[in-house]
Amino acid sequence: MQIPRSLRRADTAFFARDSKTLARQLLGQRLVHVTGGTRLSGMIVETEAYLGVIDRAAHTYGGRRTERNSSMWGAGGHAYVYLIYGLHSCMNVVAGRAEEPVAVLIRALRPEKGIDRMYERRAAARRDTDLCSGPGKLCQAMGIDRELDGINLTGDRLFVELLRSRQLPASSIATGPRVGVDYAGEWAAKPLRFAIRDDPNVSRPPPEQ
């Protein structure tokens, strides 16, 4: 089968931008994990931007630099994967440049390849929209865990395929406050969550603006 010429991989330059722009730019692109000789993939339909040292909701707020968040301090184009609530992995795409600890949380995918494998990994899922409709769910379905923390996203294991060269029109992007950051004061309300409007795989539709 012919691979479309337009299908290129996101490179270092693609990731080296501010996290808010990258969060929008990632919508409609494809996340791929090659594992155990098989390919699992899904189209990114929901993201959140984390703005680094100024952002009270970010793990790097105030310049915090710990063993857990060290991937966020590296160059853009690497993964930041961490465990939350002792149970669930969450995957971020590190944006910007080294020493600028900004990232984009991947919150939901539309499952594409390896859907049968995803069901095997996620016993609780009843339909396709249960597979990747949340940051923990998609990591479980895609087999992404802390072993992949710090991995280079321009390599051959975990990467982004660009399905569109332009970002989606603003009219098809829903925005809203980020999820689960109520502790973050004024930063909790900022519209830093982005989703493809009306996509059934979104973890929860952002409130109407």
Next chain:
DNA sequence: CCCGTGATTTAT
């Protein structure tokens, strides 16, 4: 609504 679950962070 509540609760599991445990690494990480922060307080003492």
Next chain:
DNA sequence: TAAATCACGGGG
């Protein structure tokens, strides 16, 4: 060294 926290998900 101890306590609190937590970018979540599943089951009532």
